[in-house]
Amino acid sequence: MKAIEIRDKYLNFFKNHGHAVIPSAPLIPENDPSVLFTTAGMQPLVPYLLGQKHPEGTRLTGYQKCLRTNDIDEVGDNRHLTFFEMLGNWSLGDYFKEESIAMSFKFLTKELGIPKDKLSVTVFKGDEDCPRDEVAANAWKNTGISEDHIYYYGKDDNWWIAGEEGPCGPDTEMFFDTGKPACSKNCQPSCDCGKYVEIWNNVFMEYFKDKNGYTKLKQKNVDTGLGLERMAMLLQGKETPFDTELFEPVMKKLEELQKINIIESRRIVAEHLRSSMMIISDGGRPSNLDRGYVLRRLIRRLIRHMNKLQIELNQLSTLIDINVETLSEMYPELIKNKEIIKSVIIEEKDKFVKTLAKGEREFQKEINKLNGNKIISGQVVFKLYDTYGFPPEVTKELAIENGYEVDLKEFEELFKKHQEKSRVGSEVKFKGGLAEQNEVTIKYHTATHLLNAALKQVIGKDAHQRGSNITVDRMRFDFNCDHKLTTEEKQQLEDLVNEWIKQKLPVTKEEMNKEDAIKSGAECMFIEKYPDIVTVYTIGDVSKELCGGPHVKNTGELGKFKIKKEESSSSGVRRIKAILIDK
Numbered sequence: 001m002k003a004i005e006i007r008d009k010y011l012n013f014f015k016n017h018g019h020a021v022i023p024s025a026p027l028i029p030e031n032d033p034s035v036l037f038t039t040a041g042m043q044p045l046v047p048y049l050l051g052q053k054h055p056e057g058t059r060l061t062g063y064q065k066c067l068r069t070n071d072i073d074e075v076g077d078n079r080h081l082t083f084f085e086m087l088g089n090w091s092l093g094d095y096f097k098e099e100s101i102a103m104s105f106k107f108l109t110k111e112l113g114i115p116k117d118k119l120s121v122t123v124f125k126g127d128e129d130c131p132r133d134e135v136a137a138n139a140w141k142n143t144g145i146s147e148d149h150i151y152y153y154g155k156d157d158n159w160w161i162a163g164e165e166g167p168c169g170p171d172t173e174m175f176f177d178t179g180k181p182a183c184s185k186n187c188q189p190s191c192d193c194g195k196y197v198e199i200w201n202n203v204f205m206e207y208f209k210d211k212n213g214y215t216k217l218k219q220k221n222v223d224t225g226l227g228l229e230r231m232a233m234l235l236q237g238k239e240t241p242f243d244t245e246l247f248e249p250v251m252k253k254l255e256e257l258q259k260i261n262i263i264e265s266r267r268i269v270a271e272h273l274r275s276s277m278m279i280i281s282d283g284g285r286p287s288n289l290d291r292g293y294v295l296r297r298l299i300r301r302l303i304r305h306m307n308k309l310q311i312e313l314n315q316l317s318t319l320i321d322i323n324v325e326t327l328s329e330m331y332p333e334l335i336k337n338k339e340i341i342k343s344v345i346i347e348e349k350d351k352f353v354k355t356l357a358k359g360e361r362e363f364q365k366e367i368n369k370l371n372g373n374k375i376i377s378g379q380v381v382f383k384l385y386d387t388y389g390f391p392p393e394v395t396k397e398l399a400i401e402n403g404y405e406v407d408l409k410e411f412e413e414l415f416k417k418h419q420e421k422s423r424v425g426s427e428v429k430f431k432g433g434l435a436e437q438n439e440v441t442i443k444y445h446t447a448t449h450l451l452n453a454a455l456k457q458v459i460g461k462d463a464h465q466r467g468s469n470i471t472v473d474r475m476r477f478d479f480n481c482d483h484k485l486t487t488e489e490k491q492q493l494e495d496l497v498n499e500w501i502k503q504k505l506p507v508t509k510e511e512m513n514k515e516d517a518i519k520s521g522a523e524c525m526f527i528e529k530y531p532d533i534v535t536v537y538t539i540g541d542v543s544k545e546l547c548g549g550p551h552v553k554n555t556g557e558l559g560k561f562k563i564k565k566e567e568s569s570s571s572g573v574r575r576i577k578a579i580l581i582d583k
């Protein structure tokens, strides 16, 4: 079964079970500066999982483009992908464990035709935060799954949360038995020998976690995720996702073009090219910061591996054409964005080729200085990075190829110090996935609150925040408003914000009960997104908002506020881009 057929079957199945089909959100979260990329289908739904009413109802299904970068170094093996599609169904305070499990079982066995004996499932074994999930286990028994195919694991395996804080809960995971021989007597789904492959995860989201611990959500939700590429691979009896129709054409072309045969490199090129194309198509561009740096790193790594395969880099254009052809049935936006995808990737390639040539020469010089010592210090890695723009991951790969080790820990320490100084994008962030807070972004954050308050005075008290995104270069703020702002309105907004900056207003923070906060007139975007005790930031007597912070201590620190652009963001929502200029 082709991936697109699995997707169609999935959406139809859940539609027939009362779910509304929702479109995929972009790979780059629109209104959430705290994450680099959408990493799960539930992410765009957070406000609704927390209780806000979804316009489409309480049963939703859809596919979501996702990107996860923590496995980037694993790509090249036979299963890890950075970009993937997640199929999901969600209950927003509607059905819970029994119905969710019954539907999953029915879909797997009836729609996809997987024999029941090939399935094993895992459930939460219980701890001090949440009891053993006998309800889920019983629901599985009711489907006919035999007891010896049900496993109980702890939080490491059977608990799901996106990051450190947020909605979460125990989950039940479904595994497909590939039929490979067991690696030992103890071989079971948690074993990564390859016999069992995880195919679906149903999260029973009834808790909210913050730094104070767990509280119950006001509604019990189900959030499920099924990895499409992996399912296609299994149903097609293929060993890896690279053998499915999603990658086959580009893999074949690479094999044709290569002068050296390295399967891992072919996979890395195919995988990173697909991910880069998807990111660019959704608006991402290479840079040294945050998601731009992820994209830059993906493109650089794929180029390094084209070099290893000794494939001419001018073949990139053909490879992109092949991928558009292969993937556009599933992602039609690739057709429209084909030229921009090409120009971004080719421009980045040209830059990198220059950096590489210089960096490799310097790398060689450094190696010669080592006099037989086999460890390259973090200082050297840092110098190559800082002076020649040579990426640490490339130094590491070159080192390994030449039989050396690198002290990346020392590099990371030096890098951190450097980062604090210069606020340049980071490897560290790349791993953690969280946006960085620094002096500049903090100032923009406070300016955002001032702009939000100014809008109430200039546009009207119903003008509320609809989204925000901050980088070190600018702030972007979306708000509801039914008209294009006039020159006068923009001027009034700037004047008000600058006036408040001039007044050097104190910014204070207090914790309070959520209800009291709302009663006191504090502004907030999604009330449900917040726990019972909230942090409220007050700026003089002009602004009061629920917010996690951080903020400057005094508006006097902000510099001059200037609106650079005002445009439409979506229907009924306007977008302002503004900067702060140092005085």
Ligand code: SER
Binding pocket: 039, 040, 041, 042, 088, 160, 201, 202, 203, 223, 224, 225, 226
């Ligand atoms: N959010 C869960 C996951 O990513 C289920 O979709 O696995």
